[in-house]
Amino acid sequence: MTVANREELLADTFVQLADTLVDDFDIIELLTMLSGRCVELLDASATGILLADVHRSLHVVAASSEAVNLLELFQIQNSEGPCLDAFRTGKAVVHGNLGDASPWPAFGRKAIEAGLPSVHAFPMRVRDTVLGTLNLFMAEAGPLADADVTVAQALAHAATIALLQDRAASDANRLSAQLQGALNSRVSIEQAKGAIAERAGVGMDEAFARLRSYARDHNAKLTDVAEAVVSRTLPAPQIAILLGDHDWEPDPAA
Amino acid sequence: MELAVQMTTTHERWLRIATALGEREGPEPTPAGMCLAAEDLLGAVGAGIVVMAEGVPGATFVSNPLAATLEELQFTLGSGPRVDAHTGGIPIRENDLGAVSAQRWVDFSGPAVEAGAGAVFSFPLRLGAARLGALTVYRAQPGPLASDVYADALVLAEVVTRALLAGQAGLGGASLAVGIGEERAFDARVHQASGMVSVQLEVGVGEALARLRARAFAEGIALAVIAAEVVALRLRFDDR
Numbered sequence: 280m281t282v283a284n285r286e287e288l289l290a291d292t293f294v295q296l297a298d299t300l301v302d303d304f305d306i307i308e309l310l311t312m313l314s315g316r317c318v319e320l321l322d323a324s325a326t327g328i329l330l331a332d333v334h335r336s337l338h339v340v341a342a343s344s345e346a347v348n349l350l351e352l353f354q355i356q357n358s359e360g361p362c363l364d365a366f367r368t369g370k371a372v373v374h375g376n377l378g379d380a381s382p383w384p385a386f387g388r389k390a391i392e393a394g395l396p397s398v399h400a401f402p403m404r405v406r407d408t409v410l411g412t413l414n415l416f417m418a419e420a421g422p423l424a425d426a427d428v429t430v431a432q433a434l435a436h437a438a439t440i441a442l443l444q445d446r447a448a449s450d451a452n453r454l455s456a457q458l459q460g461a462l463n464s465r466v467s468i469e470q471a472k473g474a475i476a477e478r479a480g481v482g483m484d485e486a487f488a489r490l491r492s493y494a495r496d497h498n499a500k501l502t503d504v505a506e507a508v509v510s511r512t513l514p515a516p517q518i519a520i521l522l523g524d525h526d527w528e529p530d531p532a533a
Numbered sequence: 534m535e536l537a538v539q540m541t542t543t544h545e546r547w548l549r550i551a552t553a554l555g556e557r558e559g560p561e562p563t564p565a566g567m568c569l570a571a572e573d574l575l576g577a578v579g580a581g582i583v584v585m586a587e588g589v590p591g592a593t594f595v596s597n598p599l600a601a602t603l604e605e606l607q608f609t610l611g612s613g614p615r616v617d618a619h620t621g622g623i624p625i626r627e628n629d630l631g632a633v634s635a636q637r638w639v640d641f642s643g644p645a646v647e648a649g650a651g652a653v654f655s656f657p658l659r660l661g662a663a664r665l666g667a668l669t670v671y672r673a674q675p676g677p678l679a680s681d682v683y684a685d686a687l688v689l690a691e692v693v694t695r696a697l698l699a700g701q702a703g704l705g706g707a708s709l710a711v712g713i714g715e716e717r718a719f720d721a722r723v724h725q726a727s728g729m730v731s732v733q734l735e736v737g738v739g740e741a742l743a744r745l746r747a748r749a750f751a752e753g754i755a756l757a758v759i760a761a762e763v764v765a766l767r768l769r770f771d772d773r
Contacts, residue, residue, distance in 0.1 A: 339721070348721045456624045459687055463622065466661030469721045470738045473728020473764075483725055483764070509662035509728060509738050 285320060289430065292316045296437045306442065306457070307464040308500055310341040313438055315491070317415060318343055320434075321427050324395055324418035327351045328438075329362055330403075330411035332458045337366060337411070340461055345483045346393040347416055353389055360386040365400035365412045371432060372400045376420040396420040399428075401435040403442065410442055464502040471505035479522040493521050550574070550688045561700075564594035567668075567693050572596040575678070575686050577670040578649060579603065582658070583615055584666040584697065591666075602648050603671060606641060613641040615667040618655035622664065624687065625655045629675035651675040654683075656690035658697065661724060663739030668693050698739040699746075726760035733771040744770060 295312060314326040325344040329337045329351060337355050342348040354360030360383050361372040375397050377387035390398060397417035403410045413435040415423075423431075468490070475486040490508070494501045507513040508521065553574060558566035564582050571580040579600030584592045590608050595601045607613030618625045627635050627642075630650055635642035645653065650671040658665040668690050672678075678686065723745070731741035745763070748770075749756040762768035 342721075345721075352720060456687065460623050463659060463661055465721075466724050468661075469724035470661045470663075470728040470731070473725035473730075474732050474738075475728075476725070477729040477732040506662040509731070510664075 288316070288320060292320070292434070293437060296441055305464065305500055305502060306461050307340060307468070307502060309441055310438065311491070311501055313413070313434060314341045314343045317413070317431070317434060321415055321423075321431055322417070323415040325416045327362070327414045327416070328411060329355075329366065329414070330442075330458065330461070331366070331409070337363070338458070338462060338465075340411070340465060345487075346395065347414075350386070350390055350393060350395070350416065351414070354383075354386055357385060359383045361398045362400040362412045362414045365402045365414075366409050369402045369404050369407070369409045371402065371428065372398075373423050373428060374398050375422045378420060390416070394418060397423075399423050399431065401431050403435050403439040405439055405443060410439060413438060464505075467502055467505040467509060471508040474508055475521055481523070489521050489523060493517075546684060546688050547692070550685060551692050554689075554692060562696055564592075564693075564697065564700075565596070567696065568594050568596035568600065571668060571670055571686075571689055571693075572600075574689060575654075575670050575682055576672065578673045579671040581615070581669045581671075582666065582693065582697075583608075583619070583669075584658075585619060585664070599648055599650065600669075600671060603641075603645055603650060603653075604669070606644055610638075610640050613638050614653050614655035615669045618657045618667040618669070619664065622657050622659055624657065624690075625653075626677070627653050628677045631675065645671070649673060652677075654678060654686060656686060658690060658694040660691075660694055660698070660739055660742065663698070663737060663742075665694060665697055665739065698743045701740060701743070720757050720760065722764045723756060723760040726763035729763055730770045733769055741770075 292313070296309070310328045314328055317323055317326040325342070325347040327339060327343070327347040327350070328341040330340045331337050339348060339351040339355070342351060351362065354362050361374055364382070365372045374381065377383075377390050377396050377398065381387040390396065395416040395418065397420045399415045399417070401413045401415075403413060413431065415431060417423075468487075471490055472483050472486040475481070475489060476483055479486070479489075481489075490504060491501065493499075494504045497504070504513075508518075513521070554562055554567065554570050557570050557573070562570070564584070568580040568582055571577065580596045581600040581604040582594045583590050583604060584594075586592070593604045593608065595604055604615070607615050614625045614627060629635065630642045630646050630653060651674045652672040653669060654672070655667050655669040657667055670686065677683075723742070726745055727738050727742040730744060731738040734741060734744065736744075745759055746756055749759045752759075759768070763770075
């Protein structure tokens with residue numbers, strides 16, 4: 280990506296973030312958009328976003344690929360990894376090569392196995408409170424350029440502001456309900472990926488790509504499309520698009 | 534390991550609520566039994582569960598006459614907290630049914646106060662895109678639920694959802710506890726497998742999850758392992 284292209288995309292990302300704040304916005308929608316943009320802007324192979332609930336338990340709320348979905352879950356279940364360190368300390372963890380003696384040997388092995396030998400985790404932090412982390416997974420080992428660190432941290436801050444905006448005037452009960460709603464959105468998306476994968480005979484990453492591009496092309500919310508797929512309330516032509524069946528024709532008998 | 538300690542909190546709450554329900558109502562709680570438990574656990578004067586069928590209220594269960602009156606009223610009006618909770622998929626709170634904000638349900642709030650309800654809380658019964666209905670609790674005094682009680686209520690709604698799904702799939706309560714850890718830790722594969730099995734069997738995604746759980750229970754294998762086999766295309770639930 281050229282510098283000019285990147286600046287344009289970055290500016291556009293911030294505009295989109297700002298736009299979401301005025302509509303009735305869906306956290307999952309926002310974070311999924313952000314994780315996709317990080318891949319483009321930072322040459323990351325994939326990104327993941329973790330958010331904490333009121334009990335400070337972490338949950339995977341966005342992942343741009345299946346491999347990252349599993350790597351994030353692995354960290355949470357084993358209570359070790361760069362993303363957890365960034366969450367605990369509130370400081371960015373920039374780790375260029377998991378093959379070197381890493382503080383997280385089990386996680387390092389898994390990540391390398393998945394073809395992601397380098398991980399960088401950025402806290403989504405406001406003063407002393409860390410709400411979650413934005414994590415970049417790289418296909419090649421090596422340091423992250425200073426300019427990229429700045430961009431990544433700026434994106435993490437922007438996401439934090441969006442979250443806080445949504446949490447303003449919120450009490451603990453609303454926060455619990457909000458996170459539960461976000462997790463339900465995630466469940467819907469995973470269910471829809473499974474349904475599309477099964478019907479179209481494609482993998483989960485491809486199923487997710489179709490779901491996302493369908494939502495984007497139809498200016499619809501990802502979670503709404505996911506729910507419609509799972510509950511089978513999308514009309515047949517729309518289903519055909521999601522299944523990648525471009526030859527679909529209306530059944531003359533129907 | 535501060536985090537590890539804190540991370541068990543939500544799970545512990547789950548175990549506590551599920552255990553309390555089991556002790557009260559046995560391993561296969563009926564919907565009416567769950568209403569009684571909800572009333573008790575959440576300090577309410579009444580509780581109701583509505584199960585939707587094809588977009589309309591299919592069955593209603595209640596703990597007592599007060600809940601029966603107010604659930605019936607919402608059925609008649611087609612509006613009210615339980616309707617908003619189900620259609621919106623988010624919890625609905627009205628701390629004071631006598632307040633101006635309660636006028637959003639113009640024909641419901643007045644009669645609710647007359648019937649003896651000062652506050653109402655309604656929780657959607659859903660697991661992702663599987664939306665079953667709502668659990669509604671009525672409290673005598675206006676005022677918010679303490680955050681601990683509210684957290685209990687969210688968990689209870691999850692427990693009720695799973696019990697209803699198991700019941701709808703004709704599965705015993707014993708399979709109910711299987712795989713809760715994997716689901717709660719958000720193992721994406723569990724939900725992806727549910728989506729796949731729902732297509733294979735042409736059933737709802739909730740029933741598909743119940744089938745996966747029953748299979749795990751019957752074979753004594755973790756739900757996550759069964760789900761991973763399905764996602765890896767090594768296990769199918771239809772005969773193909």
